[in-house]
Amino acid sequence: MTKLLKQIKWQFLIFYRNNLIVMILAMAVFYMFVIYLLKDIGNLEKFTTLLIFNEPTMVGFIFIGVAVILERDQNVFPALFVSPLNEHLYLISRIVTLSAISMICMLGMVFVAKGSEFQPIHFLTGGFTSCAIFSFVGIYVISFTEDILHFVLRSIPLIIIMSLPFLNYFGITDIFVFKLFPVQGSLYLIDNSYSISPDSSEIIFGYLSLAIWLPLLYLAAFRIFRSGSVRG
Amino acid sequence: MIKAENLSYTYPGTDKAVLRGLNFEIGRGEIFGFLGPSGAGKSTTQKVLYKVLHDFQGEIEINGRPLGKWGKEYFERIGVGFELPNHYLKLTAEENLALFASFYNTENLIDFDELYKIVGLAEVRHRRVEEFSKGMKMRLNFIRAIMHDPDILFFDEPTAGLDPQNAQQIKQHILKLKSTGKTIFLTTHDMTTADELCDRVSFIVEGEICLTENPAILKDRHGKQQVKVELKSGETSEFPVAGLGENSEFLAFIKRGEILRINSQEATLEEVFIKVTGEKLQK
Numbered sequence: 292m293t294k295l296l297k298q299i300k301w302q303f304l305i306f307y308r309n310n311l312i313v314m315i316l317a318m319a320v321f322y323m324f325v326i327y328l329l330k331d332i333g334n335l336e337k338f339t340t341l342l343i344f345n346e347p348t349m350v351g352f353i354f355i356g357v358a359v360i361l362e363r364d365q366n367v368f369p370a371l372f373v374s375p376l377n378e379h380l381y382l383i384s385r386i387v388t389l390s391a392i393s394m395i396c397m398l399g400m401v402f403v404a405k406g407s408e409f410q411p412i413h414f415l416t417g418g419f420t421s422c423a424i425f426s427f428v429g430i431y432v433i434s435f436t437e438d439i440l441h442f443v444l445r446s447i448p449l450i451i452i453m454s455l456p457f458l459n460y461f462g463i464t465d466i467f468v469f470k471l472f473p474v475q476g477s478l479y480l481i482d483n484s485y486s487i488s489p490d491s492s493e494i495i496f497g498y499l500s501l502a503i504w505l506p507l508l509y510l511a512a513f514r515i516f517r518s519g520s521v522r523g
Numbered sequence: 524m525i526k527a528e529n530l531s532y533t534y535p536g537t538d539k540a541v542l543r544g545l546n547f548e549i550g551r552g553e554i555f556g557f558l559g560p561s562g563a564g565k566s567t568t569q570k571v572l573y574k575v576l577h578d579f580q581g582e583i584e585i586n587g588r589p590l591g592k593w594g595k596e597y598f599e600r601i602g603v604g605f606e607l608p609n610h611y612l613k614l615t616a617e618e619n620l621a622l623f624a625s626f627y628n629t630e631n632l633i634d635f636d637e638l639y640k641i642v643g644l645a646e647v648r649h650r651r652v653e654e655f656s657k658g659m660k661m662r663l664n665f666i667r668a669i670m671h672d673p674d675i676l677f678f679d680e681p682t683a684g685l686d687p688q689n690a691q692q693i694k695q696h697i698l699k700l701k702s703t704g705k706t707i708f709l710t711t712h713d714m715t716t717a718d719e720l721c722d723r724v725s726f727i728v729e730g731e732i733c734l735t736e737n738p739a740i741l742k743d744r745h746g747k748q749q750v751k752v753e754l755k756s757g758e759t760s761e762f763p764v765a766g767l768g769e770n771s772e773f774l775a776f777i778k779r780g781e782i783l784r785i786n787s788q789e790a791t792l793e794e795v796f797i798k799v800t801g802e803k804l805q806k
Contacts, residue, residue: 365610373573
């Protein structure tokens with residue numbers, strides 16, 4: 292645990308020094324401003340959820356890619372891969388750091404939207420896990436791309452596909468398969484955390500879905516990281 | 524400490540082997556140099572040895588144990604000094620070392636203050652690496668490679684980008700590491716560095732070792748056993764080293780006028796390299 296905390300400290304410092312934290316916070320402030328402007332317009336709860344959900348998506352997916360590209364540009368990977376670096380520790384610390392930053396931003400957004408009227412455990416679990424899910428997928432995608440432009444271009448269709456459960460959420464479709472997508476669990480948890488009438492079956496499904504998807508996606512990300520493909 | 528037998532390697536997706544049946548052995552307390560032109564296979568050999576490239580053919584033993592049997596503990600035992608700087612540019616020198624040190628067993632770590640002094644970075648250790656010159660970054664590379672007191676060191680062009688004074692300092696420290704029993708494998712284009720540091724060198728061309736020998740023996744073997752005398756008048760003449768003191772022609776020549784210089788006609792390592800690899804390339 293001490294080792295993990297140490298690595299989280301280093302990851303936080305790397306993100307901070309590369310101004311990634313400032314960028315994440317700026318993005319969150321923008322979202323908070325939009326939520327603030329829209330909250331009195333009417334019943335935009337689902338749109339607020341979409342905005343809140345978008346934050347960890349961007350942080351997880353895009354910023355994990357940016358961090359890896361920075362390391363590639365600075366030629367750091369060769370040095371990392373000849374050290375006794377524990378890849379699990381490295382990967383987990385990086386994702387925990389990003390997810391924690393994202394969680395703080397999401398808290399700010401939900402306070403603007405709902406005040407303190409939300410269930411914190413479901414909300415924070417939903418936020419943390421959605422960021423983690425997108426980070427895992429981001430690591431996978433970055434291993435097949437050379438620069439940030441390629442990464443963003445490849446990310447867009449994948450983000451759209453991964454976000455298909457929102458079609459069900461907005462009532463546009465009612466396709467069962469979308470419920471099996473990795474983000475469905477996080478979406479249920481976030482949505483039910485401030486719902487007037489939370490659906491306990493959705494909450495249970497959310498936790499179960501995450502319990503299945505998180506280890507699978509982590510293992511895929513770990514394998515690709517260990518193979519050295521992220522080095523470019 | 525390092526033994527390679529019939530080492531061959533082909534990069535995935537290619538047909539041509541980059542390394543072809545290399546055989547070499549590096550003992551404890553020895554500096555072994557791999558010399559060769561770009562693309563000869565020097566760096567690939569090192570990458571195989573520090574387990575970045577897998578799926579090689581042949582046998583490699585490190586301290587009597589097959590390379591494949593070593594786990595993470597292998598990286599506690601080796602240190603790698605890369606040809607190019609590789610640091611987190613936004614972190615300070617001190618933070619960079621501390622970050623990498625956090626991956627190692629703390630018991631073996633050398634006092635950082637001592638390391639900074641060795642390479643003259645003590646005053647700038649709190650500065651961000653992005654503010655460093657290439658030479659300063661290379662010196663940081665060097666101390667990162669040795670900070671955990673490894674038994675085996677790999678250096679790729681250890682003096683590249685350094686000014687003569689710092690290059691000398693690094694070379695002196697490599698010799699000091701050798702004297703403490705470290706096994707050192709270096710690859711370089713710089714024949715002077717190889718000549719000054721290596722106990723043995725291998726010339727590698729197109730993935731094959733052409734020759735392995737002590738640099739002094741090579742220079743002796745490929746040079747002329749002669750001295751060249753140059754008088755201030757501009758007259759020059761060469762005489763065999765054997766029996767020089769009794770060589771009447773030599774004695775008469777040096778009495779003919781004021782001597783400007785007397786040089787031995789030993790070959791340089793670079794000349795030997797060109798001669799040997801040239802022969803190889805003509806095959």
